[in-house]
Amino acid sequence: MGKSKSNAKPSANASTQSNPFVRWFTRLTLLAIVVAGCGWLDSIKARWYVFNPTFLHELAQSAISASPDSTDGMIQHILTNLTETYPTTVIALNINSQDTSSPTYGQLSHHEPSEWVFNNAGGAMGAMYIIHASITEYLIIFGTPLGTEGHTGLHTADDYFHILKGEQWAFAPGALEMEKYQAGDVHFLPRFTAKQYKMHEGCWAMEYARGWIPLMLPFGLADTITSTLDIPTFYNTARITGREMLRNLLIGKI
Numbered sequence: 110m111g112k113s114k115s116n117a118k119p120s121a122n123a124s125t126q127s128n129p130f131v132r133w134f135t136r137l138t139l140l141a142i143v144v145a146g147c148g149w150l151d152s153i154k155a156r157w158y159v160f161n162p163t164f165l166h167e168l169a170q171s172a173i174s175a176s177p178d179s180t181d182g183m184i185q186h187i188l189t190n191l192t193e194t195y196p197t198t199v200i201a202l203n204i205n206s207q208d209t210s211s212p213t214y215g216q217l218s219h220h221e222p223s224e225w226v227f228n229n230a231g232g233a234m235g236a237m238y239i240i241h242a243s244i245t246e247y248l249i250i251f252g253t254p255l256g257t258e259g260h261t262g263l264h265t266a267d268d269y270f271h272i273l274k275g276e277q278w279a280f281a282p283g284a285l286e287m288e289k290y291q292a293g294d295v296h297f298l299p300r301f302t303a304k305q306y307k308m309h310e311g312c313w314a315m316e317y318a319r320g321w322i323p324l325m326l327p328f329g330l331a332d333t334i335t336s337t338l339d340i341p342t343f344y345n346t347a348r349i350t351g352r353e354m355l356r357n358l359l360i361g362k363i
């Protein structure tokens with residue numbers, strides 16, 4: 110093997126391989142172009158954002174005051190408002206059930222059990238319903254009636270966690286006291302930062318993330334691949350996320 114390789118080298122690619130400086134110069138130039146391209150995309154990503162954090166915070170608060178005793182009512186309030194606020198030409202939302210074979214066809218999607226999936230990430234576990242997913246934004250309902258605790262993940266997106274019901278606790282290394290977030294609060298986690306968090310029993314939230322969403326997906330699916338091995342959950346998460354991202358790309362929402 111070694112012998113035939115060394116024989117083939119000089120004859121086959123003599124011109125390109127003979128000069129290591131040319132080879133490395135080409136590689137480094139390509140790398141610099143890719144890095145510059147990523148930096149440029151990152152600097153202009155805000156042009157693709159549709160949601161506004163202030164608006165979403167007000168919406169979460171108005172959902173809570175409109176139906177303080179019903180999480181289902183809050184979600185309905187949010188979905189109804191989003192439908193009326195955002196034209197379908199601007200953003201695709203997963204609000205009305207698309208499945209014609211389902212008894213809940215045409216009704217609000219969150220009443221469709223197949224639109225809910227477990228989410229295991231950073232050691233925490235809950236269920237989520239994806240309202241919107243595109244390359245630069247997602248909006249989901251996430252929570253658990255049982256409570257859970259884990260690592261937020263270190264993300265390439267800013268995260269706005271709007272508490273609808275219950276309480277979320279959090280802390281970052283260096284703090285000796287916990288942060289507490291209650292219904293109506295928003296827990297803002299800037300990109301590239303992480304905390305330990307706990308959603309107390311019966312905690313539900315509307316989570317909005319803006320940044321590079323596909324880069325968050327490995328964290329969102331890692332526990333499923335390495336721990337729960339819940340293949341249907343993996344499949345459904347990929348199916349719904351992919352479907353919603355595609356629906357948005359088709360109307361030009363990046």
Ligand SMILES: *[C@@H]1O[C@H](CO)[C@@H](O)[C@H](O)[C@H]1NC(C)=O
Pocket residue numbers: 164167168169171190193194
């Ligand atoms: C949606 O919610 C926002 C924030 O609470 C509110 O300002 C707006 O009027 C609502 N829109 C509709 C159509 O209900």
